Amino acid sequence: MTNDLATRAKKLTRQYFGRAISLYAPLYISNYCDNHCLYCGFSRRHDISRKKLSAQEIEKECQTLAKTGLQNILILTGESRLQSPVSYIKEAVLVAGKYFPNISLEIYPLETKEYCELFLAGADGVTIYQETYDREVYKQLHPAGKKRDYDYRYQAPEKIAQAGMRHLSLGILLGLADWREDLKALFEHLRYLEKKYPGVEYSLSFPRLQKVAGDTNDYQPISDQVMLSIIATTRLMFPRVGINLSTRESAQFRDQILEFGVTKLSAGSSTRVGGYNDNEGTGQFTINDERSLVEVKEMLTKKGYDPVITDWRQIGNE
Numbered sequence: 001m002t003n004d005l006a007t008r009a010k011k012l013t014r015q016y017f018g019r020a021i022s023l024y025a026p027l028y029i030s031n032y033c034d035n036h037c038l039y040c041g042f043s044r045r046h047d048i049s050r051k052k053l054s055a056q057e058i059e060k061e062c063q064t065l066a067k068t069g070l071q072n073i074l075i076l077t078g079e080s081r082l083q084s085p086v087s088y089i090k091e092a093v094l095v096a097g098k099y100f101p102n103i104s105l106e107i108y109p110l111e112t113k114e115y116c117e118l119f120l121a122g123a124d125g126v127t128i129y130q131e132t133y134d135r136e137v138y139k140q141l142h143p144a145g146k147k148r149d150y151d152y153r154y155q156a157p158e159k160i161a162q163a164g165m166r167h168l169s170l171g172i173l174l175g176l177a178d179w180r181e182d183l184k185a186l187f188e189h190l191r192y193l194e195k196k197y198p199g200v201e202y203s204l205s206f207p208r209l210q211k212v213a214g215d216t217n218d219y220q221p222i223s224d225q226v227m228l229s230i231i232a233t234t235r236l237m238f239p240r241v242g243i244n245l246s247t248r249e250s251a252q253f254r255d256q257i258l259e260f261g262v263t264k265l266s267a268g269s270s271t272r273v274g275g276y277n278d279n280e281g282t283g284q285f286t287i288n289d290e291r292s293l294v295e296v297k298e299m300l301t302k303k304g305y306d307p308v309i310t311d312w313r314q315i316g317n318e
């Protein structure tokens with residue numbers, strides 16, 4: 001990355017976001033998945049212990065997370081309409097709504113009226129990754145399940161926007177295909193959505209692939225330098241768009257990359273179903289930054305940032 005790119009990215013981030021960094025945590029409520037993504041540990045081909053939390057168990061997870069001070073959560077299910085129907089996700093949102101003002105979802109693609117139902121229940125954002133925009137690679141890596149249908153997935157963000165969701169997060173899984181081409185296609189997708197749905201708040205994520213046991217596919221390594229360039233280039237192209245960085249990245253790298261455009265960090269995370277109350281089961285990915293919310297907040301304050309626990313409350317919640 002050139003010094004000029006870094007300086008401009010820093011300046012734009014400061015100009016549009018000041019020193020604010022939002023904090024959130026994932027809440028996995030199910031790991032059942034009907035898809036066969038070759039790169040994922042939750043794929044249906046893996047013989048892992050499958051679990052789905054009851055409403056009581058979801059409430060227990062929420063209570064534990066809320067005690068840490070977090071107010072912003074991302075509820076995740078695997079992609080199984082059968083195991084995690086909309087009614088189940090809605091119940092989870094209603095339970096979580098008792099504890100958190102910000103609830104986002106990372107679930108299988110729905111129809112507009114279903115997203116609408118979840119919005120009315122209290123969800124205010126949805127995350128959905130196309131994973132890769134290379135159709136050929138997409139086809140090879142998604143041999144079974146509904147996710148095979150590239151176009152169906154591509155259309156989901158538009159349905160989310162039509163449903164009235166406040167926040168929409170898109171992303172690519174870095175390493176699956178040529179990152180330059182994927183980044184270009186992601187930018188085009190976002191430009192299209194921004195133009196058609198200007199009222200939505202957008203953010204982007206760039207998780208780096210972590211290879212799972214038994215996966216013999218060749219992926220493209222993504223260096224720290226490339227990650228930095230991706231974040232800084234995104235900031236230049238989209239000065240007002242949020243950029244999320246998860247605990248897949250190490251504490252040291254997250255601290256270092258912050259100033260180039262990152263606006264949202266996960267903290268004190270578990271990627272296991274029920275992981276805030278027990279230590280059993282397999283996580284979706286390995287956590288490389290194990291700091292608690294308090295520790296991440298301390299780091300931010302020390303660096304001169306303002307940790308933001310929530311920037312949104314629905315009218316009538318108080």
Ligand code: SF4
Pocket residue numbers: 033034035036037040041042043044077078079147
């Ligand atoms: S990436 Fe998502 S859809 Fe694919 S196997 Fe993993 S959990 Fe399922």
